[in-house]
Amino acid sequence: MTFTVAIDGPAAAGKGTISKAVAAHFGFAHLDTGLLYRAVGRRTLDGEAAEVAARTLRPEDLERDDLRTAEVAQAASKVAAIPEVRAALVDFQRAFARRAGGAVLDGRDIGTVICPEAEVKLFVTASAEVRAERRYLELTAKGHVTTLDAVLADVRERDARDADRATAPMKPAEDAVLLDTSAMDIPAALAAAIAQIERKRPGRG
Ligand code: CDP
Numbered sequence: 001m002t003f004t005v006a007i008d009g010p011a012a013a014g015k016g017t018i019s020k021a022v023a024a025h026f027g028f029a030h031l032d033t034g035l036l037y038r039a040v041g042r043r044t045l046d047g048e049a050a051e052v053a054a055r056t057l058r059p060e061d062l063e064r065d066d067l068r069t070a071e072v073a074q075a076a077s078k079v080a081a082i083p084e085v086r087a088a089l090v091d092f093q094r095a096f097a098r099r100a101g102g103a104v105l106d107g108r109d110i111g112t113v114i115c116p117e118a119e120v121k122l123f124v125t126a127s128a129e130v131r132a133e134r135r136y137l138e139l140t141a142k143g144h145v146t147t148l149d150a151v152l153a154d155v156r157e158r159d160a161r162d163a164d165r166a167t168a169p170m171k172p173a174e175d176a177v178l179l180d181t182s183a184m185d186i187p188a189a190l191a192a193a194i195a196q197i198e199r200k201r202p203g204r205g
Pocket of ligand 1: 158
């Protein structure tokens with residue numbers, strides 16, 4: 001059985017948390033596609049050309065423990081606007097999406113470009129202020145030193161770059177279900193996502 005759940009949305013919307021929990025709930029595999037762009041961005045900060053880094057991405061690049069910083073997020077969003085970088089990452093993502101047993105992919109263009117045929121498409125969002133606060137708490141809990149203002153500025157700058165780029169801009173697919181989590185806690189957002197997936201599972205209405 002193949003079954004693809006595409007979860008897109010802006011920075012720090014909670015896609016990662018929801019995707020991981022949904023994958024665990026249904027026993028699907030999970031791919032955080034943002035990590036691919038973060039790993040490429042990380043290598044550009046180390047001095048490599050983005051296109052070369054994308055073409056030669058290695059499993060260990062995804063295991064580095066410094067991919068979650070705001071500096072790497074900004075680098076990711078810059079390399080993500082380069083068509084050759086995106087093209088180099090397509091096949092891996094598509095193969096992952098169709099693996100047997102079901103897959104959840106989260107990112108910006110999963111429902112629009114990577115898996116337009118996905119059985120379930122969610123676009124998870126929340127106000128920029130709510131998203132910045134969540135990311136601020138996440139970063140400071142991990143020991144990063146930052147301010148709420150700096151995180152909000154990062155979120156806004158990346159959203160603008162991600163939405164305005166010519167190649168695979170961030171936007172909801174026409175058939176995506178919008179999930180605004182501004183006023184939802186994690187269990188509520190997860191329950192809403194699971195309900196959408198249940199409706200589309202094989203053998204259900
Ligand atoms: O966790 P957060 O939402 O802050 O970011 P992420 O999902 O790790 O993505 C980091 C950056 O990678 C984004 O700002 C996008 O520029 C880029 N990205 C993308 O272009 N396409 C994807 N499918 C996933 C991420």
